[in-house]
Amino acid sequence: MQGRVTTKSAYRLPVALQEPEWSGGSMTPEKQLILADLIETIRQDLSFSGYFKIVRFDSLYLKLMGTSQMDRKGWSHLGAEYLGTGRVSPSGDGFRLLLKLEGTLSGEVIFEKSFTGLWERSRQTAHQVAGEIIYYLWGGRTLIFETQIAATWQKGNAKNLYLLDYDGHRARPITNYGEINISPCWFPSGDRIVFTSYREGNPDLWLLLLKNNSTQKISARPGLNTAPAVWPDGRYIVATLSVDGNAELYLLAESGKTVRRLTHHPAIESEPTISPDGKQIAFTSDRLGQPQVFTMDADGGNIRRLTYQGSYNASPAWSPRGDRIAYVSRGETGTFDVYTIAPDGSGLARLTSKGSNENPDWSPDGYHLVFSSLRGGERNLFTITYDGTNERQITDGGGFTTPAWGPYPRP
Amino acid sequence: MTFKLLRFVILAAVILALAGGCSSKKKGVESDTPPLTEEPPPPPPPPPTDESGDLDTPADLELQTIYFEYDKYSLKSDAKDALSKNAATLGTYTEVTVVIEGHCDERGTVEYNLALGEKRARAARDYLVDLGIQADRIRTISYGEERPVDPGHAESAWSKNRRADFLRTDQ
Numbered sequence: 001m002q003g004r005v006t007t008k009s010a011y012r013l014p015v016a017l018q019e020p021e022w023s024g025g026s027m028t029p030e031k032q033l034i035l036a037d038l039i040e041t042i043r044q045d046l047s048f049s050g051y052f053k054i055v056r057f058d059s060l061y062l063k064l065m066g067t068s069q070m071d072r073k074g075w076s077h078l079g080a081e082y083l084g085t086g087r088v089s090p091s092g093d094g095f096r097l098l099l100k101l102e103g104t105l106s107g108e109v110i111f112e113k114s115f116t117g118l119w120e121r122s123r124q125t126a127h128q129v130a131g132e133i134i135y136y137l138w139g140g141r142t143l144i145f146e147t148q149i150a151a152t153w154q155k156g157n158a159k160n161l162y163l164l165d166y167d168g169h170r171a172r173p174i175t176n177y178g179e180i181n182i183s184p185c186w187f188p189s190g191d192r193i194v195f196t197s198y199r200e201g202n203p204d205l206w207l208l209l210l211k212n213n214s215t216q217k218i219s220a221r222p223g224l225n226t227a228p229a230v231w232p233d234g235r236y237i238v239a240t241l242s243v244d245g246n247a248e249l250y251l252l253a254e255s256g257k258t259v260r261r262l263t264h265h266p267a268i269e270s271e272p273t274i275s276p277d278g279k280q281i282a283f284t285s286d287r288l289g290q291p292q293v294f295t296m297d298a299d300g301g302n303i304r305r306l307t308y309q310g311s312y313n314a315s316p317a318w319s320p321r322g323d324r325i326a327y328v329s330r331g332e333t334g335t336f337d338v339y340t341i342a343p344d345g346s347g348l349a350r351l352t353s354k355g356s357n358e359n360p361d362w363s364p365d366g367y368h369l370v371f372s373s374l375r376g377g378e379r380n381l382f383t384i385t386y387d388g389t390n391e392r393q394i395t396d397g398g399g400f401t402t403p404a405w406g407p408y409p410r411p
Numbered sequence: 412m413t414f415k416l417l418r419f420v421i422l423a424a425v426i427l428a429l430a431g432g433c434s435s436k437k438k439g440v441e442s443d444t445p446p447l448t449e450e451p452p453p454p455p456p457p458p459p460t461d462e463s464g465d466l467d468t469p470a471d472l473e474l475q476t477i478y479f480e481y482d483k484y485s486l487k488s489d490a491k492d493a494l495s496k497n498a499a500t501l502g503t504y505t506e507v508t509v510v511i512e513g514h515c516d517e518r519g520t521v522e523y524n525l526a527l528g529e530k531r532a533r534a535a536r537d538y539l540v541d542l543g544i545q546a547d548r549i550r551t552i553s554y555g556e557e558r559p560v561d562p563g564h565a566e567s568a569w570s571k572n573r574r575a576d577f578l579r580t581d582q
Contacts, residue, residue: 159557180557183522196525202552203525224529224553227522240526247526268526284523290482291523312482315520328520336518358520374517377564402521 012053013082013137016075016104017043020086020097031095031119035088038097038122042084044167045130045145048392050367050385051138055080076104082137094118097125101133110136123169143408144363149370150174150184150193150406151381154399161195161208166363166405168381168394174213182402183227184208187234190407194218194228194237205239205256218256229272229281238262238272238281249283249300262300273318273325274298280343282306282316282325293327295343306345312336315359318343321366324386326351328358328371338371340386351388363405370394370403468504474577477535478570482519484530486538494535497577498542510550511535512576516569517556528553535575550580 017039046052055078062068065077075083086099094117101110113132117125127145135141147166152159153173161175161184175181180198187193193208197215203226205219219225223242230237236259237252249262249269263269267287274281282295291314293307307313312330319325325343328336335356341348355375362369363383368390370383378398384391474497477490486494501507513532515524532551540546561568 180554182557198554223551224525226525240522242526242529247529268523268530270526271520271522284520286482286523291519312519314523330518334518336520356518374564 013051014053014055014079015046015082015084015133015137016055016057016078016080017046017084018057018070018075018086020088020099022088024088024090024095034119034122035095038126041123041126041167041169042130042133045127046133048167048368048383048390049130049134049142049144050390051134072102072104072107080104082110084133091116095122097129099129101136123165127165142365144365144368146409147364148406149381149394149403150186150195151372151403152182152184152401154401159401161193163210164381164395166383167392171395174208174210175215184402184404185228185230185237186404186406187230188232188407189234190410193404194230194239196226196228205237205252207254218254219252227270227272229274231274232276232278238274240270240272249281260300262296264300271315273316275318275343276320276322280318282318282327282343284314284316293325295325306341306343308345309348313339317361317369319362319366319386320364324366326360326362326369328360338369338384349388351384351386352391354391357382359402361403361405364407368405370405372401372403468507468581470582472500472504472507472579474500474509474579476577477575479531479573479575481516481569481573482527484527484534486534490535491538494538495542498539498544501539501544501548502542506581507579508548508550508581509577510552510580512558512578513551513553514558514560514572514574514576515556516572517559517564518569519556521555521557525553525555528555531573531575535577 019039043054047054058078061074061078072083081104082101083104084099084101086097088095088097096114096116098114100112102108115125115129130145131142145166149164149166150161153162158178159180159182160173161181162171162173164171177199182196184193184195191210195206196203197206202220203224204217205225205228207216207218221241221243224240224247227240228237238249239252240247241250246266247268247270249272251259251262253259265287267285269283269285271284272281279298280295281298282293284291285294290311292305293313293316294303295306296303310329313327316325316327323342324340326338326340329339330336336358337353338351338357338360339348340351355373357371357373360369360371368383368385370381372379373382379400380393380395380398381400381403382391382393475493477493511532513528515528532553536549536551539549559572561571
């Protein structure tokens with residue numbers, strides 16, 4: 001089961017995680033920081049999931065109660081229904097975390113498990129622990145905390161692709177070419193990405209294998225080779241080419257060979273996104289004078305206008321659940337916000353209201369979105385739950401664009 | 412006729428500039444041998460002269476940038492004026508080839524703006540071709556919103572960034 005996300009209630013289970021005790025002799029400041037980060041990462045994961053509210057330690061409580069130690073009852077008074085307490089000890093080159101999860105009122109032990117990890121990979125351990133807590137308290141397995149986001153990060157004049165953990169941590173480069181590298185799109189296998197690079201001067205499509213970051217040019221036709229979208233089964237790519245004189249959508253093999261031209265119109269057609277059943281494609285076109293989102297059948301027929309509200313609607317992203325299409329719309333103040341709409345045009349919902357927001361993309365469970373947002377003069381990545389709650393800034397320092405949320409890791 | 416006159420004016424300007432004393436450039440003009448690859452960065456080789464053989468292209472030949480309205484690729488009248496001047500220059504220096512770079516401001520999506528930038532570059536190219544410039548002397552490329560001249564987030568920056576730049580490719 002891939003995440004228990006069929007329904008979402010406003011209720012968030014209040015849970016507390018106490019700082020674990022260290023039993024292993026002397027402690028370096030570095031390891032102390034790692035341990036603090038480990039626990040905080042678990043809290044952030046639980047909070048991100050949308051199922052939990054994190055109850056925080058409150059020193060005032062201890063003062064009021066005239067005690068020096070938080071206990072089960074104390075956490076219950078602060079509102080927590082479940083409490084995690086732990087002990088960390090050295091284990092080989094890493095550490096072992098023994099974690100007990102119990103009900104604060106009943107004292108019922110939900111689980112008592114040990115997790116081992118390496119110091120330099122402590123965040124992965126934290127994601128596993130969070131996944132276990134969700135499994136025991138909500139009954140569904142989720143691998144969302146082990147997913148990654150590919151995005152462009154500008155440093156100086158170069159825009160390179162980076163991989164980030166789902167929470168924006170551990171940004172690491174996967175291209176290093178100078179010039180412009182944008183618009184990554186994952187294959188469902190999670191082992192490769194197609195993207196647009198100017199490394200040879202023209203915006204061309206390249207394929208990147210993540211196991212060694214090797215690349216291969218797949219479309220360098222004159223003009224645009226941009227906006228790739230990978231077919232849900234990984235067999236094809238839909239991309240924007242202007243080789244025939246104007247930006248049109250084409251169906252390509254993974255090798256870049258043209259399978260079929262999909263659109264025929266003198267206006268701009270770009271930003272394709274494919275429904276998870278592979279039957280429809282949504283895209284942006286300015287055929288009515290301004291950019292609007294349209295849908296069409298997978299063979300290019302039966303084109304229908306999807307968006308009607310607003311004069312600039314673009315950047316559609318079809319939810320992996322199939323029932324919503326996210327896109328951005330320009331408001332009266334000139335800034336862009338993320339909206340979602342059903343593929344039949346019903347149920348328009350606005351998700352963001354701050355900054356100017358672009359390039360939404362869905363998490364593999366269809367429960368969250370990542371997007372780039374210009375706020376305070378910097379463009380950073382944010383995540384948000386599909387209903388517009390739980391908005392989180394996941395990068396700092398600016399320069400982040402065109403995020404793409406990767407699939408679940410393969411076992 | 413106007414091209415001839417313009418040629419003369421530019422030639423005069425070039426002579427004045429050279430008289431200002433750039434010996435290496437003069438040397439380059441006199442020599443027809445290709446530079447040896449072992450040598451330190453050579454001065455730019457002299458551009459080949461056209462058949463009438465009377466004029467070299469100045470290195471700093473000026474081609475004007477044109478500007479666009481938001482989310483538009485139609486040519487405004489001032490853009491057409493600038494393109495007419497660029498066409499005159501290209502008509503004079505027939506060995507010059509250019510790439511037209513289409514650019515957008517940041518307000519819009521990355522991928523749509525790549526297509527919009529291409530529309531702008533091609534609108535400029537088509538206008539030059541209509542004015543008699545050979546299409547094979549002009550290449551186009553779009554940078555979308557990726558290469559702003561002004562990184563600001565206000566109209567003062569945006570108006571400068573919605574542009575088509577003309578860069579020589581024969582040098």
